[in-house]
Amino acid sequence: MNTFGRNFRCTTFGESHGLAVGVVIDGCPPGVPLAEADIQPYLDRRRPGKSPLESARMEPDRVEILSGVFEGRTTGAPIALLVRNQDVRSEDYDTLRDLFRPGHADYTWQAKYGLRDHRGGGRSSGRETLARVAAGAVALRCLAPYGISIRGRVIEIHGATEPEAMEAEIRAALKAGDSVGGIVEVIASGCPAGLGDPVFGKLDAAIAGAMMGIGAVKGVEIGEGFGAARLLGSEMNDPIDADGFLSNHAGGILGGISTGEDIVVRLAVKPTPSIRKIQRTVDTTGREREISVGGRHDPCIAPRIVPVAECMMALVIIDAMLEQAKYRGWEVR
């Protein structure tokens, strides 16, 4: 499945070591002011090579708007956004042609398609997320007039919660040829009450699906999440008075519909699969082998996921806003 969304439909395309990665957005309302400069800052936050604690692949990730914008405004036609790959070094991946990396998608893509683009994981590479970020930036442009803002942050790395300790965990893993995971939190503020579509199109289900659809995400919780299982009803419920909700254990969603409070989501991000440390694996003939993975990799994916998760949240919310507009008659512009 390469398409996301019911109303604001995004189809991403491209491979990590192909010519380019991009997205076609169909369903963006007409008349939204949009320029490359509105999208580029989000891609700049996501791109690799910004610090020694992430992949050393140097990609400028300059976005080109190919269609759907005329005289600075969206036309209602499909918006095609393109980013050309510039620093692939595919030869570093030659040994992966016949070998499966433990923890990556190599084994399962081979099982599904009977072949795979082994260069940097092809489409299973986290590089595909640049297309989601470009689409999310357009969604955020649409949401801006409504006072909706979305912010993410890393709250834990390998058990550490203080910024310096988190960084030390990544450095230690890098030095050991290993990797670490972490927890990312995303909060959407300013969403109106009433977004989401019960029974099967619940807002929390849509958010969980969107977040789980990001590579390396192994868990999603909303509000109290797994902690809710350990609370009493009187602790979990959010009392209401004439001014609104007095707490937000629900994480901004009840009955699959937004309450108008902050929507609070946390993602568990696994340690990066591609590591230098030697591990056991098999080749495509089933022969047992050992592997130490080359190429340029993130020692920790959690910090890189922050802008991606923000943009996935934006895509879910614009989709829900456009759906709600059908019922309530207001326009998203």
Ligand SMILES: Cc1cc2nc3c(=O)[nH]c(=O)nc-3n(C[C@H](O)[C@H](O)[C@H](O)COP(=O)(O)O)c2cc1C
């Ligand atoms: C932004 C981002 C960056 C990533 N960087 C790497 C990386 O450098 N090396 C790697 O092996 N996996 C990386 N991943 C994770 C793999 O793409 C992912 O683990 C793989 O596709 C298998 O999917 P799964 O972990 O969701 O099962 C990254 C993922 C994202 C979203």
Ligand SMILES: C=C(O[C@@H]1CC(C(=O)O)=C[C@@H](OP(=O)(O)O)[C@H]1O)C(=O)O
């Ligand atoms: C290139 C990016 O991240 C990549 C995500 C990734 C992976 O396996 O997910 C592996 C590395 O690159 P390659 O696909 O060349 O192996 C990372 O550098 C990017 O985010 O733009």
